[in-house]
Amino acid sequence: MNEKSAFLNRVAYQMRQWSIKMTSKAGSGHVTSSLSAADIIAALFFDVMQFDPDQFNNPNNDRFILSKGHAVPILYAAWRELGKITDEELLSYREFTSVLEGHPTFRFAYTEAATGSLGIGLSIGVGQALAAKQTKRDFKTFVLMGDSEVSEGSVWEAAQLATFYTLNNLIGIIDCNRLGQSTPTMEALEGDAPERFKKMFAAFGWQAEIVDGHDVSALVSVLSAARESADRPVMIIARTKKGYGVDLFEDQEGFHGKALNEQQEKEALAQLRERFKDAHSYPSTSSGRTAGPNEAQAKLGKTERGTGCAFTSEDEEEKNNGWNSRAENQGGVNSQNASSVRPELVEGYERISLPNPEYKKGDAIATRKVYGQALVALGAASDHVVSLDAEVKNSTYAELFEKAYPDRFYQSFIAEQNMVGMAIGFDRRGLMPFVSTFACFLTRAHDHLRMAAIGQAALRVCGSHAGVSIGQDGPSQMGLEDIAMMRGLPESIVLYPSDAVSAYKLVNEMANYHDGISYLRTTRMATPVIYDAHESFPVGGCKVVQQSDRDQVLVIGAGVTLHEALKAHEKLAQEGVSIAVIDLYCIKPLDVTTIRSVARASHNTIITVEDHYLAGGIGEAVAAAVSSEDIEVHHLAVSHLPRSGKPEELLADAGIDAQAIAKKVKEVA
């Protein structure tokens, strides 16, 4: 065995030991899934990947995404070996006060992607690899997947798109350990899983290679070659054994996510020592870390591209004083500011203030079209802006951006999950992704949006064709649950313009929101411009568009229902009934102060009206916000499955048109 392999085997051995210790200490966690991946991680982090562990956010670093997030002990163990986590911290895994969570989150500063819902990592990797090309950088993106998660459709969306975009800078690895949580994998039950996966990825246009996942030398060889792929993405299918190295559970069912008790832990560590005798006797630093190339070697290893970890086998002196000893000087990850990730990423973003648009009051224009127009303006204001659309660019008007900036437009085809995954990757690499499709089809990407929120990604999302007002296409094309879905994402903001001016300004606001997902809900039909072009629409506000000193009710509308509310206002005025009307252009965060104040002046009575189901929509948001006060709230919302028809017929059928509003006002006033 050569020196490099001995070193890597030692690292893998150390990481295996720690994976056992961490999970046993925690009393839960996925030790067997970690052990199967140990050699892959050793080869990647300690030889193949070119990155500087001291500058995690160096834009030239190779990136690593642990798609099989439950195997995070092995990732933490790797960063311990890299000197960034203290032993004590490592053993705090899964504790409330620790940043080392049960699945990777950004509370751990060396996380590349929040994972834990399977089948998402490769989508994010596609985004990172595209971002590399967009920003003309040579870094590579490595994504480690489990074999079970390959059944997720999201993986195959990514596989198709990676080929379409010729992502020769994307390398997937399948830790093909045969066993899932409760059963062998589908492919393992059908025959030789690695051969099947190879055929499947090859048919999707990937270079696919099978390797012994416990042979570090073979891994280095195949991964290094993959790193230099000329013309296509590469999938490395690593034949591994779950729990490799410990007889107690190696390649056995029933040990997924099972931690060992004290006695078992002792046995397992002994078995490990026995199995990896050479690795066990390999020299360590005083801190117990594997002795790697020393500081000087690390520097030699660095290229101007920011490389830090490439092993330099020619120069082996001082190997006992490895660069890993830097670890102790850092104080570990728990002392780091966990919230530092996003500020660092968005450093480059200055606040964008677009000039006022030129829409004129009374002109009819669809807010979805304005989305496209504003996006073009943002594209001019910032090179960071990229647009992704799921094959409806002529409906969402993302096509306007494509025409203006074809090299910053990414066609995601009908693959909404991957579109959102790609956007996470773009965000992570410092670009500003705007994604668009029909509001209803965003439900296809709900889990990806959920994980994006957990990963603090600042996605800008536009859902067009909201509500029954789309008309003839029928219920399958109507977004009627998107407000609820988007409100439920931590740190999200939810915007819903009713006219061109507010739509334009709100798209601008999205560009300036970096703390989470911003959602813009747009309407299919043209609506009249009601605002002066100079008006501003700050996040967290609303507009009082009608108010008098004798209002009997406050009607809160948004989007298409605002116009119905205004019609009702006019109609009722003719009958001598006065109502206040609020345009709730920002649904989250809610401007409770204004709502409360106008409601108080309107007989403490509110009617909300929305082109959305009641659950989680505007009515419930408002009701909950004022529910501890003496304010009545009545709701008009879509309460039954809609159908095809003319928009006005459907608004009437749902009981959310001007007539329904006027009727309700008379009932409650």
Added chain:
Amino acid sequence: MNEKSAFLNRVAYQMRQWSIKMTSKAGSGHVTSSLSAADIIAALFFDVMQFDPDQFNNPNNDRFILSKGHAVPILYAAWRELGKITDEELLSYREFTSVLEGHPTFRFAYTEAATGSLGIGLSIGVGQALAAKQTKRDFKTFVLMGDSEVSEGSVWEAAQLATFYTLNNLIGIIDCNRLGQSTPTMEALEGDAPERFKKMFAAFGWQAEIVDGHDVSALVSVLSAARESADRPVMIIARTKKGYGVDLFEDQEGFHGKALNEQQEKEALAQLRERFKDAHSYPSTSSGRTAGPNEAQAKLGKTERGTGCAFTSEDEEEKNNGWNSRAENQGGVNSQNASSVRPELVEGYERISLPNPEYKKGDAIATRKVYGQALVALGAASDHVVSLDAEVKNSTYAELFEKAYPDRFYQSFIAEQNMVGMAIGFDRRGLMPFVSTFACFLTRAHDHLRMAAIGQAALRVCGSHAGVSIGQDGPSQMGLEDIAMMRGLPESIVLYPSDAVSAYKLVNEMANYHDGISYLRTTRMATPVIYDAHESFPVGGCKVVQQSDRDQVLVIGAGVTLHEALKAHEKLAQEGVSIAVIDLYCIKPLDVTTIRSVARASHNTIITVEDHYLAGGIGEAVAAAVSSEDIEVHHLAVSHLPRSGKPEELLADAGIDAQAIAKKVKEVA
């Protein structure tokens, strides 16, 4: 050309004509997508498929799913040719009063699956094909997809599972017309799309064949062979042209979903006549329908398997008096009871009343485990019950059912979208599917659930591991938006038991709910049994578990928070503060009457406490329900991104534990 081909060409020609007329009349709709599929539909409906159009629900009929739902004009035109839709009805397409919606829904009695969100049809087809095997029937399931939708991951989940389950009774067809809505398809941009698709499906284990999609004779040949596949699913890749038959738009971009104006329509129909001269001059019935085999022939064509439409070329006399003339006698589809679909399907279901379970008060047992136990009991009570699980059966306890009824358990592996799609297919074919996975991972199938609701499918869904109380695994594994998602499905019911008895009874209730999706939210941790085994838990009810004549506040909890509320009750009682406590085991529909009445007796003050985000959760549901009354509602819910930790730490961190409740009570009492 032989007689059969001449007949099929004529049918296709007629259907093309009508597709143009319908969309032109409606002023919207997808004519070009219909024209590319006309010959495929002709071959399927008028030769290959074995079914009786007079008995649409005959369980032996071959089934057809239009996955590319936007091409529904061609489906309606086919049913006109089959005599089930009058010409006048056909021209009511997309009108409010018509059952012929813009995408197929069950308001049209001959719909097999509600579609319109792409990439779902094949999943449903997998379910139907499995149902055929489960019920030991020989019918085949045909699924017509567009080429654009093949980019959806859901398709590849279905592709893997169809191979795994050796579905030789499932035939997919790709209408490979090169053009999507706004761009050529991904595969078309990369080269020869049909060859690429063939390679991809073959690698996934399918028999894949390319055919000229405008040659009815070739189509009949390849589809008939596919119908007899011995050992695997078959994908027919039909080379077609979008808008085939009309020069105006054939194979051209920019015509997706575009209806023709009057002048264009005239031109198009003329071009069609010119192009299909022979078909145009083929004899018709007096009603203008294509003259097919006559009544006698149709009967000849029938097998005891319920076949109705097989063309019998030997006997061609009386072809001018086709069986299609039956059409006129039926009065058309608009006169049919659109809501008849479900009752017909559930005819076979008698109400199930399981014996009381044997849980004892005080025993600790997780509601997720009770789900599995109750499912076993249901399996004994009804052969209709099948269980599907997404590779977490040992966590959801679906494994108990698998052990008891291995032949009725379907492992869906980590493919939640396909699991739900399969369940839709099972339901459609008269089985009673229960699907289970972690509540959070149901978000992956949100669009499929949405389409299931549009399709009135009575899915029984269990989401386990709800809320922060799962503990150490961290936020990626916590269902915190599932209540909102499930409440937002039309006709859904949402159940959330807090103990074993209520869980058991509620699973029983799910079996008796046939009008839509029923959702059961279960908890990871064991909770004490608080109810007597004889208590009942009707849908739409709640339990008043603590009440006195001096309650200062009503606390509403559910699941794990009910136990926190009970602890708070005890703690506060010691301090002399009395509260009422409601167990909201049914969140939708909400028992407003009881809530209102208890609140009125508790100083008109409610505190809701839930292990879920506020948006669309219990707090908002309750607030909205009483928002027009003089009742204060305060909310305790998860308001920030959680982390890993012990359940009790996380409940405290989220402010939803007993202590937080007690504190809130003191604040507001």
